[in-house]
Amino acid sequence: MKRSLATLLLLTGAAFAQPAATPQFTAADIRPSPHSSIPAMKGPFFGDNRYEIRYATMVDLIRTAYGVDPERIYGGPNWLEFDRFDVMAIAPNGSNPQSRKLMLQSLLADRFELKLHQDSKPMPAYRLIAGKSAKLQEASGGNAPCDMKIENIGQPPPPSAPGEPRQPRPLPVFVYTCHGATMASFAERLANAPTADQTFDGKPLVDATGLEGAYDFTFRFTPQIPPGFPVTGESMPLLEALEKQLGLKAELGTAPMPVITVDSANEKPTGNSPDAAKSFPATPTEFDVAEIKPSQPGARPSQPEIKNGRVIVQGITLQNLIWLAWDKTPDDEIVGAPKWLNSDRFDLIAKAPEGVALGDLMAVNNGRRGISINIDALRPMIRNLLVERFKMQVHTEDKPSPTWVLTALKPKLQPADPKGRTKWTEGPGGDGKDPRKSNPVLGRLVTCHNMSMAQFAALLSDIAPGYIRNDVIDATGLEGNWDFTFNFSGAGQLQGGGGRGGDGPPSGPGAADVASDPSGGLSLSDALAKQLGLKLESQKRPKPVLVIDHIEQKPTDN
Numbered sequence: 001m002k003r004s005l006a007t008l009l010l011l012t013g014a015a016f017a018q019p020a021a022t023p024q025f026t027a028a029d030i031r032p033s034p035h036s037s038i039p040a041m042k043g044p045f046f047g048d049n050r051y052e053i054r055y056a057t058m059v060d061l062i063r064t065a066y067g068v069d070p071e072r073i074y075g076g077p078n079w080l081e082f083d084r085f086d087v088m089a090i091a092p093n094g095s096n097p098q099s100r101k102l103m104l105q106s107l108l109a110d111r112f113e114l115k116l117h118q119d120s121k122p123m124p125a126y127r128l129i130a131g132k133s134a135k136l137q138e139a140s141g142g143n144a145p146c147d148m149k150i151e152n153i154g155q156p157p158p159p160s161a162p163g164e165p166r167q168p169r170p171l172p173v174f175v176y177t178c179h180g181a182t183m184a185s186f187a188e189r190l191a192n193a194p195t196a197d198q199t200f201d202g203k204p205l206v207d208a209t210g211l212e213g214a215y216d217f218t219f220r221f222t223p224q225i226p227p228g229f230p231v232t233g234e235s236m237p238l239l240e241a242l243e244k245q246l247g248l249k250a251e252l253g254t255a256p257m258p259v260i261t262v263d264s265a266n267e268k269p270t271g272n273s274p275d276a277a278k279s280f281p282a283t284p285t286e287f288d289v290a291e292i293k294p295s296q297p298g299a300r301p302s303q304p305e306i307k308n309g310r311v312i313v314q315g316i317t318l319q320n321l322i323w324l325a326w327d328k329t330p331d332d333e334i335v336g337a338p339k340w341l342n343s344d345r346f347d348l349i350a351k352a353p354e355g356v357a358l359g360d361l362m363a364v365n366n367g368r369r370g371i372s373i374n375i376d377a378l379r380p381m382i383r384n385l386l387v388e389r390f391k392m393q394v395h396t397e398d399k400p401s402p403t404w405v406l407t408a409l410k411p412k413l414q415p416a417d418p419k420g421r422t423k424w425t426e427g428p429g430g431d432g433k434d435p436r437k438s439n440p441v442l443g444r445l446v447t448c449h450n451m452s453m454a455q456f457a458a459l460l461s462d463i464a465p466g467y468i469r470n471d472v473i474d475a476t477g478l479e480g481n482w483d484f485t486f487n488f489s490g491a492g493q494l495q496g497g498g499g500r501g502g503d504g505p506p507s508g509p510g511a512a513d514v515a516s517d518p519s520g521g522l523s524l525s526d527a528l529a530k531q532l533g534l535k536l537e538s539q540k541r542p543k544p545v546l547v548i549d550h551i552e553q554k555p556t557d558n
Helices: 005-016 058-066 097-111 183-191 196-200 238-246 274-279 318-325 361-365 375-389 453-463 524-532
Strands: 027-032 042-047 050-056 073-075 085-090 115-130 144-151 173-181 205-207 215-221 248-264 289-294 305-307 310-317 345-351 393-408 423-426 444-451 472-474 482-488 534-550
Touching: 027 097, 027 274, 042 375, 050 058, 058 073, 058 085, 058 097, 058 248, 073 115, 085 097, 115 183, 144 183, 173 183, 183 196, 183 205, 196 238, 215 238, 238 248, 289 375, 310 318, 318 345, 318 375, 345 375, 393 453, 444 453, 453 472, 482 524, 524 534
Parallel strands: 073 248, 115 205, 393 472
Antiparallel strands: 027 085, 042 050, 050 085, 115 248, 144 173, 173 215, 289 345, 305 310, 310 345, 393 534, 423 444, 444 482
């Protein structure tokens, strides 16, 4: 999430200016997270005074507690972005999102002995500068924020028939009308404008015009479009519009930005108190009330949501419900699955017992929809519901299954500084080279820092989920930790991937071995072999699989 400089200063200032009596959780349980093939923080979830965060690194916990973007967190030991923790806590009555942040700050200081301080560092940022002849009119009076409206919103053209070119469409026009606006306020407004994340590549925009006055002006621009995308009417990308209409430029440079520097933290938190276990009974395994029934004919699947304390899932196949309930992925084999398991659709409405943190509705309202529902808490309830209502009988057994294995050919890896953080980032390594600029089809550029091969294998499904969705076995035999960068095409960028950028839609077993593209694309396996001297291949190895011994096609009556 990109924030303006003023917003960052406000957030960090508020975080460190704590009241004398800092709010505290009434009870807390912290423990290492269980294994996950795709590790990513989930939460915070809140409900019935229960607060939960799952699979969080210390950087995740700090950014949650202090409201600072992760790239603004410096220093600390090398495990800060690798070790993951589950936090469960009880908040006192009347807590709110801000007070729970303060409670988390206190918890981290108490249990991890986390020590940090506020700092400032020059960081990459776009600087708004004035050209030789800025086209701005001094304010005639009054001071109001820039008002935005959208023009030219029409119905999109009908979809093109297969094989036919795309139909041209008009672009929406974003119009800013500013009265008595300073350049600092305009930069802050522009940093949060539509398409700004794409234009500024997620970096902040700061005022460096040197213009001290207030101005009246109108500014209009259109979204950026991919090359060759047919449009009609006005087309004026943001940066081009800035220069032509206002005589301003946004150039990439550096600017002093507020950061948090971690001075020290313990890798193992102090133990949970004997009373903590009493505050956190085992997660319920059954819904209070649940209704599951066949969906209406032609029903489309929808994202799970929470309404009035109820979990609602519509148009979902039983196969997807089984994946959710048993924590499986599409690459995990289900033995004995009937054909209708992936065609018949069902609607589920259920109410969980009290004391379950279903989701943070405030987070949903702020647009963080990816973490809206606490799926981990719901798994055992969904599992028991399916067993009861569909008369399921299942067991697990080991079966030779396709498994990704990483081996060493002629490794091209740089020994790491042991003091550096263990992490991976999207972007160039220390040399600053970015091959994506000369060959956009190589859309992924990954840099790994201070990472062992075992850690790299464990993280590959997180790094390239379009290619790999399960764990990779490290068979390289390489000891120590390494720094390395590799560049490849997202699965959706290769031929047959639908032409999408990024990793595209998840691929089935064997996806990592997909051939590279004649247009210059490079698959994950080819990139690892050519650039790092590592081999990623699929082998048959024993693996636990879910076996369905019996299942009814229709659920019992509600």
